[in-house]
Each structure stands twice: as C-alpha cells, then as structure tokens.
Amino acid sequence: xxxxxxxxxxxxxxxxxxxxxxxxxxxxxxxxxxxxxxxxxxxxxxxxxxxxxxxxxxxxxxxxxxxxxxxxxxxxxxxxxxxxxxxxxxxxxxxxxxxxxxxxx
Numbered sequence: 001x002x003x004x005x006x007x008x009x010x011x012x013x014x015x016x017x018x019x020x021x022x023x024x025x026x027x028x029x030x031x032x033x034x035x036x037x038x039x040x041x042x043x044x045x046x047x048x049x050x051x052x053x054x055x056x057x058x059x060x061x062x063x064x065x066x067x068x069x070x071x072x073x074x075x076x077x078x079x080x081x082x083x084x085x086x087x088x089x090x091x092x093x094x095x096x097x098x099x100x101x102x103x104x105x
Contacts, residue, residue, distance in 0.1 A: 004044040009084045021086045072099030
C-alpha cells in the first residue's frame with residue numbers, strides 16, 4: 001500500500017505555524033500526535049472515527065484523545081495531505097475557522 005505524503009501549510013513568508021505548535025509539545029504529547037499522523041499517512045481517506053472526522057467542504061479533523069489535541073487537514077491530489085492548523089479542545093472553534101481560511105486560500 002502506498003503511503004500518503006504529508007506537508008504542513010506554510011504562510012507567504014514560508015513559515016509553518018504547525019511546526020511552532022509541535023515544538024511546544026512535550027515528548028509524550030509529540031509521540032501521541034505523531035502516532036496519529038502516521039496512522040493518517042498510512043490510511044489516508046479511509047481513516048475514520050474515532051481518529052478522524054469530516055467537518056465538511058474538504059476539511060477533516062484528526063483527533064488525539066489523550067491530550068485533546070486536534071489537527072485539521074485536507075487532501076490534495078492523489079497522495080497528498082496538507083496539515084492546515086492545530087490546537088486543543090479549548091481553541092477548537094478558532095482553529096477550525098483558521099483551517100477553513102487556509103483551505104480556501
């Protein structure tokens with residue numbers, strides 16, 4: 001089975017807010033998040049609840065249960081996934097709004 005390629009969304013200056021978010025995580029938190037991202041990379045569009053939830057208009061939510069982290073992503077082309085935004089349940093609506101803006105830009 002072919003693995004999906006994952007990229008971070010970058011702004012016009014070439015910076016990725018997701019990389020900064022990942023840098024703030026502890027080793028344990030990072031391990032939990034990367035485990036989920038690896039599942040997404042392997043399963044792609046077939047990853048479903050409880051790990052992934054479709055939010056509509058091509059936006060998906062990757063759900064990390066232990067720490068309550070969420071990573072918002074979309075599919076591009078045949079084997080490409082773009083990670084658009086990330087956060088936790090406290091900032092969920094703001095993060096979803098940000099992800100939609102990035103998706104549509």
